[in-house]
Every structure is written in C-alpha cells, then in structure tokens.
Amino acid sequence: MANYFEKVYEITRQIPYGRVCTYGIIADHLNLGAARMVGWALNNSNGLQRYHLDHDFVPAHRVVNRLGELSGRHKFGTPTLMQELLESEGIEVENDKIKDFEALLWRPEFF
C-alpha cells in the first residue's frame, strides 16, 4: 500500500528540527500535481504519530501552506498544539503564521 501517504511521510520525516516545509513543495517534489493530496495524507499521518511516536513519527506540525500559515492546526487535537510544537522547536509563530517563514523553509531537494 505504497500510497501518497508513505511518500509524504518520507519527505515530512526528513524535515530537520526547527525547520518547516510546505504542501506545495512536497506535492511538487512527489510530482503529485495536487497539494490537496499532501494535506489529505498528512491528515492520516496525524493518527500515525500516536501509534509510532518515535518510530515513524511524522512532524506534521512542520508542514504548512505556502504562506507559512498553520492551516492544519485544528487537526492536532487542540488549535494551539501545532503552534506550541513549533515554538518548542524555536520557531516563532505569530497570529497562526510562522515568523521568518522563508528563512525556516526547508526543501527535500536541498537535503
């Protein structure tokens, strides 16, 4: 069942600590052509965090839309959890948006 999920997970897991990535970059890197699929896959990955935690942990909180907005914060159980996680990694979040987003942006190709 090597779907988009695993691909998205693989990319997302490569995001370094204190860095962020966007749906568009992931979608483009996977040649999906639809950024919606990335968010959809990450929605499933959210449950994956609970199951594997340290093993196949997917830092979905490091994935945001192209504007650096925490669009998926409501899927983390609490609307502030995503921001809390980002801030705990040293990422400054202002009004549900990542500060210095461009500076913190990380790309799979750059890896």
Next chain:
DNA sequence: GTGATGACGCAGT
C-alpha cells in the same frame, strides 16, 4: 458512476 469534500496553489479581479 456521479457529486461533494479536503491541513492547497495560482491567476484573475
């Protein structure tokens, strides 16, 4: 099989 939905992105207004 069809229509609606989704953690998005882009072009046009």
Next chain:
DNA sequence: GACTGCGCCATCA
C-alpha cells in the same frame, strides 16, 4: 492587498 473562482487528485456517501 484581500477575495473569488478554478484546477488539482484521491476518497467517501
């Protein structure tokens, strides 16, 4: 600069 509409692909009712 903000809002709207369309496209994108996969899943669900």
